[in-house]
Every structure is written in C-alpha cells, then in structure tokens.
Amino acid sequence: MATTTLTAGQPPRLATARGGGPHPWRAFLLRRFGQFLLSAFILLTAVFALAHxxxxxxxxxxxxxxxxxxxxxxxxxxLGLDKSLWEQYGHYLxxxxxxxxxxSLITGLPVRTLMxxxxxxxxxxxxAAFVLAVLVAIPVGMLTGIATRDGRARPAHVAFAAVTGILSSIPEFLLAAGLVFVFAVSFKALPVAGRTDLSSYILPVISLAAGPAALLARIVRVETQRVLGEEYMRTARSKRLPGRLLYTRHALPNLLTAALTVSGLALSSLLAGTVLVETVFAWPGAGSQLVQSVLAKxxxxxxxxxxxxGCAVLLVNLAVDVVIAVVDPRSVIKES
Structure with missing residues (x-):
C-alpha cells in the first residue's frame, strides 16, 4: 500500500510503495493512459459506425x-465502398x-490537409474562451462566496444565482445569435462573421465562455463557503492574517480540486460548443467544416x-485527472 510523506506547511507527497510493488504514480498514470486508449478505440469505432x-x-x-x-x-x-463493412473498418484502422x-469526396483534397x-x-x-471563463469565474465565485457566507448579503446572493443560472441555461448558439443582433447588426460595433482581426474574436469567445463561466462560478462559490467553514480556516483567521493571504494562500489551493474538475468539463463543453458557434459566426474552423461535411455526406x-x-475531449479529461492528482496526491493514494 502507498504511504505519504508529510512536511509541515506542504501538501502530502507520495512515497514509494512498500513490498516492492509498483510506484503509485506509475500505476496511476498507466491506469489513466489505459483508460484513454480504450476510450479512444471505442470512440473511433463509434465515429466509423455513425459516419457510415x-x-x-x-x-x-x-x-x-x-x-x-x-x-x-x-x-x-x-474508394473501397463496394467492400464489406468489416473490410472498410480494417482499411480505416x-x-x-x-x-x-x-x-475528401467533395474537394478531393487529403483530409489531413483540410484538418x-x-x-x-x-x-x-x-x-481563448476557456481562459476567459476561468479568469472571470474563479475571482467572481470566490468574492461572492466570501461576501455571502453565513447568510450575509442576501441580495447579492440572489442576483448572483439569477445571473449565473440564466447564463448557464442559454444554449451557445442562441446566445451567439443574440450577441450578433445586438452588437453586430444593431450597433455595428463588432464584425458579424469571419476571422479577421482581434475584434472578430470577441463575440464568439463570449458566446462560448458565458455558460461555462457561470457554471464554474457557482461551483467556486459553494466550494469557497465550504472551505471558509473548515477548522484550519478558523485557525488562520484567529492568527489575524491579512485577507489577501487568508484567501489566496489558504482558501484558494483547497478549492482548486473542484475548480479544476469543473474547468475540465467546461473545456470539453467548449470544444463541443464550437461546432454551433462557428456555424453562427462563419468561423473557418473544424466545427464549420464538420457541419458542411455532414450536409455533403x-x-x-x-x-x-x-x-x-472526441479525442480532444478525452485528452482534456486525461490532463485534468493528472493535474488534480498533482494538486491533491491523496486521490492517487486512494486508488493504490
């Protein structure tokens, strides 16, 4: 069984496994990589079946x-389409x-070139949408959690819940269409479509980031209030530490695990959401290409x-698992 090495003021570190067994980190990474390979194989088989x-x-x-x-x-x-499905699958692999x-059946170009x-x-x-969502959600969620702890600032809590609830429930393509109508069509302040200069990124990035940012902010607020109620936080407050140190050094690291988990899910949803958002903004990306290819068969x-x-989502999930394990090695210990 794995053991931990504890040092004052530092998070637990994994020690080598006893009895000559595999090192817990090596076993953890092998398990995660094996899960990734299995998921990728299931994914490519499903993609082949759905395409045909x-x-x-x-x-x-x-x-x-x-x-x-x-x-x-x-x-x-x-093209080999007159062969059996199993032969086509083998050729695909x-x-x-x-x-x-x-x-490509339409353009004749190699698919690698198109990609x-x-x-x-x-x-x-x-x-860009992921960075914006994280940079907005974590400070907003923390500040709201601090301001509304123990039932304080009830109006702020109601306003926060209403705004984040609305933003997290609006589909990306609907928000994108609304932003185009207001800022591109009505006020003519931003480009309607295309990928030209930096201003063309504003509306699609906001469309993608709004929902995940709202969801992440809600999770961060709940985790902030949970962390503030822990015994070590009461001990830190009793030492009259400055608020900056209290919240950044003691509170923030302990709510990062939940924040990282939700951030990984948010990035996965962002990748999926690009398909519709790129279509709305005529963005020359993989999402628009996917829609055009489906319509053209x-x-x-x-x-x-x-x-x-699919593989991008799997890689994001794998990276999140590894980052969480680095931040909180106890998750590796529990699996060993």
Missing amino acids: AMPGDPVRAALGSKAPPEVVTADRHR HGLVTGNLGD TRVMPATIELAV DFPVVQAMGLFF
Whole structure:
C-alpha cells in the first residue's frame, strides 16, 4: 500500500510503495493512459459506425444526381465502398495507424490537409474562451462566496444565482445569435462573421465562455463557503492574517480540486460548443467544416473531424485527472 510523506506547511507527497510493488504514480498514470486508449478505440469505432450510418449515397452526393451509373460504380470501387463493412473498418484502422485519413469526396483534397487548415482556428477559439471563463469565474465565485457566507448579503446572493443560472441555461448558439443582433447588426460595433482581426474574436469567445463561466462560478462559490467553514480556516483567521493571504494562500489551493474538475468539463463543453458557434459566426474552423461535411455526406472528413473532437475531449479529461492528482496526491493514494 502507498504511504505519504508529510512536511509541515506542504501538501502530502507520495512515497514509494512498500513490498516492492509498483510506484503509485506509475500505476496511476498507466491506469489513466489505459483508460484513454480504450476510450479512444471505442470512440473511433463509434465515429466509423455513425459516419457510415448517414443516409444517402456519399458518392452520388459528390458526383451529382446526373452522373452515369458506371462512373458511380467505378468511384465506389476506387474508394473501397463496394467492400464489406468489416473490410472498410480494417482499411480505416490501417489508415489511422499510417496517418492516411483519406481524401475528401467533395474537394478531393487529403483530409489531413483540410484538418491542418481548420484546426488552428478552433483551438484558438476554444482556448481563448476557456481562459476567459476561468479568469472571470474563479475571482467572481470566490468574492461572492466570501461576501455571502453565513447568510450575509442576501441580495447579492440572489442576483448572483439569477445571473449565473440564466447564463448557464442559454444554449451557445442562441446566445451567439443574440450577441450578433445586438452588437453586430444593431450597433455595428463588432464584425458579424469571419476571422479577421482581434475584434472578430470577441463575440464568439463570449458566446462560448458565458455558460461555462457561470457554471464554474457557482461551483467556486459553494466550494469557497465550504472551505471558509473548515477548522484550519478558523485557525488562520484567529492568527489575524491579512485577507489577501487568508484567501489566496489558504482558501484558494483547497478549492482548486473542484475548480479544476469543473474547468475540465467546461473545456470539453467548449470544444463541443464550437461546432454551433462557428456555424453562427462563419468561423473557418473544424466545427464549420464538420457541419458542411455532414450536409455533403463527405464521410472521410466527418470521420476525421468527429475523431478530432472526441479525442480532444478525452485528452482534456486525461490532463485534468493528472493535474488534480498533482494538486491533491491523496486521490492517487486512494486508488493504490
């Protein structure tokens, strides 16, 4: 069983396992990586099945309704669509291993080329929205939790609950449409669509960040009030420490575990939300490309984009698990 090494003023650190067993950190990382690989395999299988379950003939959609039957048959043979589903699945797995994701049925370009074009725009949008959500939610949640503890400042509590409840319940695409109408159409203060200068990032980033920020702020407020009621916080207050040290050195580190967990979920939802928000703002990212490919039945691109979004969520969850374990090593001890 794993043991901990305690040092005054420091969080618990993991010691090596007794009896020559595997080191708890190594076992923890192996478990998490194994879970990631299993989830990724299930994901790529589901993406393949869903792409092939799309109604309609992708070759006919690409060539047009007036294409001669012999041309359609030849194209299906070239793409391997006349083979059994299991053979197509094996070809799909081989392509993933070798890095060959196929070619777009519509443009004829390699799928890898399309992905390298659109992924940076989506990653920029998601990361900017995530940073904004965290930078707003954690201080707002902490300050509200401090101000409303022990039933104080009831009006502030009601206003906070109302605003965050509304923001967390509005779908991203609906908020995006409202922001476009107000700031782009009515006041003409910001661009309606596209990815040009920094001003074009404002509306899509706010549309993506508002809901996760509201949810994270609510969690941080609850955790702040819980932490402030702990015995060690009462002891710290009895020492008459300055408020800055009391809340940043003692309260903040102890509510980070819950905040990191919710932040990981928020980033996952941001990646999913980019699909609709990019469509509203004509953002040239992976979300817009995915929607266009689904409508065009361009299943090689649909498979690649679906796998990209799914693996991004899995990687975020893996990273959150590791960061939480670093912040609070007791989670590793419990599993060992």
